Ligand SMILES: N=CN[C@@H](CCC(=O)O)C(=O)O
């Protein structure tokens with residue numbers, strides 16, 4: 001006997017499973033089954049497709065004609081950190097530049113101080129709230145970065161918090177060491193980078209990826225290349241915060257170093273965007289950050305997809321440049337500001353986001369773990385269209401309903 005049937009699905013979204021990310025025009029193809037059904041047994045999908053009466057199960061969910069998709073994949077977060085930086089919002093509104101705040105010891109460096117001072121339990125309790133909100137918004141796979149430690153103990157503390165969250169919540173987490181996220185005051189970049197390279201050996205068992213912030217006033221392209229080469233020698237796949245504000249050439253470096261993803265890419269050079277096509281590096285675009293920093297120039301998603309590149313979307317949840325756990329909101333910003341189509345957007349938050357963090361999630365093939373969301377929406381476009389609210393009605397992790405949208409109290 002099967003465990004669960006989801007029947008009467010108005011639209012069943014089936015992103016294509018491949019051994020590489022979807023690229024270029026492939027991103028606009030999304031199989032949508034009308035009158036669909038999903039059957040689950042022992043936490044795995046045993047059938048998905050047109051509704052049929054061939055299956056029975058001990059439990060049935062009537063989707064009432066709504067949308068069902070794979071659970072979303074969140075490919076870029078800084079979810080474990082101490083403190084908060086709401087005071088920076090006023091500075092930003094007055095026109096104070098993001099990198100200027102950092103240069104003056106605020107921004108990332110202020111979160112570093114709060115994270116160094118926080119205990120493991122304090123960090124855990126704070127990040128736990130984010131993880132719960134992400135699950136409630138339909139996300140069951142989450143990448144989490146360190147990078148608010150800049151010293152051995154705090155970086156390790158951050159990574160361990162993310163591992164503990166993964167033990168206690170029904171999420172798959174991917175772990176990223178981002179030691180070179182900023183340069184502590186009074187330190188010299190090359191010498192600090194050496195220290196972070198040494199730390200790679202200490203975090204080998206705690207991190208899947210090694211990441212770096214390549215930006216004016218932070219790490220140069222040459223320094224980033226040295227770090228990436230050292231990380232790769234030690235067996236890490238690399239990631240990069242590239243061309244977020246200034247066009248330093250981070251995307252080109254990512255492709256050269258076979259990075260699993262290059263993230264931000266607001267200011268990337270035309271030739272680098274064109275080169276994405278011949279690589280499997282996923283361009284992880286974070287339009288919520290552009291919005292939250294109050295900028296008008298967004299990443300050129302159309303150009304990257306047009307040139308045959310692979311694009312994913314993520315929140316970039318962090319305490320400074322984008323403070324939201326709601327990936328659905330990012331889907332709307334991607335439609336309005338990146339001009340991505342609904343099909344591209346759904347692929348960008350499922351299969352392609354999974355490829356950006358080496359996850360096997362983001363699809364609903366027979367044999368896949370049953371990580372599924374029932375959306376309170378009549379069609380897949382509606383989720384982007386009605387924005388700023390949570391459309392997730394039921395979230396199913398490994399075949400079990402782990403979140404159900406509550407009704408009003410009587
Ligand atoms: N840009 C660098 N790092 C983060 C922001 C971190 C922060 O402001 O605390 C990002 O991806 O946007």
Ligand SMILES: [Zn+2]
Nearest residue numbers: 076078241316
């Ligand atoms: Zn980031």
